[in-house]
Amino acid sequence: xxxxxxxxxxxxxxxxxxxxLKQFHPLAPDALPTEKHRSARSTFVLAAWAAVAAxxxxxxxxxxxxxxxxxxxxxxxxxxxxxxxxxxxxxxIRSANALLTHAPSxxxxxxxxxxxxxxxxxxxxxxxxxxxxxxxxx
Amino acid sequence: MLLLFAVTIAGDRGRAQDAVHQVFLRxxxxxxxxxxxxxxxxxxxxxxxxxxxVKKAQQRNVVLEEESAWFDPPQRDYxxxxxxxxxxxxxxxDQREVVVLRVWGELTFIxxxxxxxISANTAAxxxxxxxxxxxxxxxxxxDSCANS
Numbered sequence: 001x002x003x004x005x006x007x008x009x010x011x012x013x014x015x016x017x018x019x020x021l022k023q024f025h026p027l028a029p030d031a032l033p034t035e036k037h038r039s040a041r042s043t044f045v046l047a048a049w050a051a052v053a054a055x056x057x058x059x060x061x062x063x064x065x066x067x068x069x070x071x072x073x074x075x076x077x078x079x080x081x082x083x084x085x086x087x088x089x090x091x092x093i094r095s096a097n098a099l100l101t102h103a104p105s106x107x108x109x110x111x112x113x114x115x116x117x118x119x120x121x122x123x124x125x126x127x128x129x130x131x132x133x134x135x136x137x138x
Numbered sequence: 139m140l141l142l143f144a145v146t147i148a149g150d151r152g153r154a155q156d157a158v159h160q161v162f163l164r165x166x167x168x169x170x171x172x173x174x175x176x177x178x179x180x181x182x183x184x185x186x187x188x189x190x191x192v193k194k195a196q197q198r199n200v201v202l203e204e205e206s207a208w209f210d211p212p213q214r215d216y217x218x219x220x221x222x223x224x225x226x227x228x229x230x231x232d233q234r235e236v237v238v239l240r241v242w243g244e245l246t247f248i249x250x251x252x253x254x255x256i257s258a259n260t261a262a263x264x265x266x267x268x269x270x271x272x273x274x275x276x277x278x279x280x281d282s283c284a285n286s
Contacts, residue, residue, distance in 0.1 A: 021241045024209035026142035
């Protein structure tokens with residue numbers, strides 16, 4: 001007895017043809033967007049933002065040393081443009097002690113403390129005030 | 139089954155899916171499925187109404203979409219699937235509805251009659267005509283049928 005192939009054998013009656021048609025199964029509909037899909041989408045958005053933030057941080061870290069290098073130069077240029085000799089220096093106990101230790105006299109140390117910009121640097125150079133005070137003593 | 143029925147009326151899968159979704163959304167909102175005597179027939183009728191409303195709103199004849207498949211064919215015979223789709227598309231709309239409701243919806247002629255607003259006898263004769271025409275179209279294209 002030949003094997004019956006319902007698909008490729010001739011179809012003679014309605015019932016047989018109906019059975020043949022039923023072998024075609026309707027495709028299932030697409031799934032509706034669910035919470036799972038939404039959460040996956042939000043995770044993707046979060047990951048994208050995290051990636052953008054990471055790139056921004058890396059860019060800042062790469063640019064920061066360059067900015068830092070350029071800033072002291074700018075400051076130096078700024079100081080050079082002004083009168084560097086008159087740069088005000090804050091008086092500290094340490095600097096006062098140093099002045100008292102290295103000053104040729106107590107008066108000179110006090111003068112240096114009173115007018116730091118005009119003080120003697122005590123490394124071989126003397127201020128104009130010091131010279132003038134010596135002249136007046138003579 | 140519902141989607142297939144909707145596709146055969148709507149013409150394209152996207153519109154059919156929208157109609158089926160609308161029906162289920164309305165049912166969820168109303169929450170009255172338990173009060174219905176024949177839920178299966180009610181669902182088919184609701185889908186039909188939803189699709190017809192969309193068609194009415196668009197005021198145009200719907201051409202059946204050929205690109206997207208409707209069926210998962212036996213033995214991956216996609217040519218036969220396309221053949222069946224074209225044969226169904228060639229049927230008049232009322233006959234197509236009856237065939238889909240009967241073969242894939244597995245409804246009785248009484249249920250089909252209620253859904254389509256016709257008598258059971260009309261549904262049965264419509265089915266016989268549709269099946270004969272379907273077979274004629276399909277067998278004219280398939281070599282295996284041509285031998286019969």
